Amino acid sequence: MADEAPFQFLHNEVIQYIYKSADSGETENGRNISRLENMGFRVGQGLIERLTKDTARFKDELDIMKFICKDFWTCVFKKQIDNLRTNHQGIYVLQDNKFRLLGQLSAGKQYLEQAPKYLAFTCGLVRGALSNLGVKSIVTAEVSIMPACKFQVMIQKI
Template sequence: MDEAIFEFLHMEIVNHVYSTAKKDEQDLCISQLESLGFRVGQSLVERFTRDWPRYKDELDTMKFICKDFWMAVYKKQVDNLRTNHMGVYVLQDNRFRLLVQLSSGKQYLEHSPRYLALSCGIIRGALSNLGINCVVTAEVSAMPSCKFQIQIPR
C-alpha cells in the first residue's frame, strides 16, 4: 500500500506544480521539482545514515546510493552502475517505478523529464548531504527504463 501512496503523491506533486504555473513559466517547473527533491533527498539520507560511519570514497558512496538508498526510496536496487573514473557515474534502472505507471507509448516520452525532476533532486540532495556536490540529469530512451547521469566537478 505504501508504494501506491508514494507513486500517487509523486504524480500529484508534479501535476500541482505544472497546473499552478502560467504558460510562460513552464520552464521553471522542472527547477521547482528538482529543488523540492533536493530537500527531500537531504532529509532522507540524513535519516538513513544517522548511525553509520562516513564512506571512504566516492565509489563507496555511489554504491550506497545504488543499493541501500535506492532500495529504501524506490523498493529495488539500481540495475547498473557505470563510471569513467573521472567524476561521471551513470545509474541505470530498467524499470523505474515512477515511470512504470505511464504508458510506454512514444507520446509520453516527451513528458518524462517532468516525472524525473523530483528524483534527480532527491539523488543530488542525498549526495550533497554525503559530501558530494554534483549535477544530476536523467535520460529516457524507452519507457520505463531510465538513466541518471551524475557529474562531479573536478
C-alpha cells in the first residue's frame, strides 16, 4: 500500500525546496534543473550499486538497459518501463505510460511546461545508474500526453 509514496512526496518537496530557495529567472531555472539532475545522478549511483550487488555480469549494453527497465525501474517506481526501443546504434527510448512522478500534475496542457522539473531528477537517476555500470550517457526526457513519458538515452562512445 502506497509503497512509492514516501519517495514521491519527498521528491516533490525537493523540487519545491530547490525552486523556493533559489531566485527566479531563466538561468536560475536551468541551474535548478541541473541541481535536480545531479541529485538524481548520485541517487542512481548508490541504488545501482546496491541492486547489482548479487547480479551476474551483464552480457552487453542491451542487457544493461533491460536491467534498468525492469529491476531498477521497479525498485524506484514500483513498475517496469512499458516499452524499450533502440536503433542499435547507441540510442534507447524508454517509455513509461504512467510515470509516477508526473502523477500529481494535472493532465492539462498548461502544465506541460512544468514537466521538466519533474523529470530532471529521473534523467540523472538513469545517467548515474548507467555511469556506475561503465556506460557513459546523455539522458533527456519528453512528455507528450501526461502522465506518459519518454526517456531518451544516448550512449557516449569513448
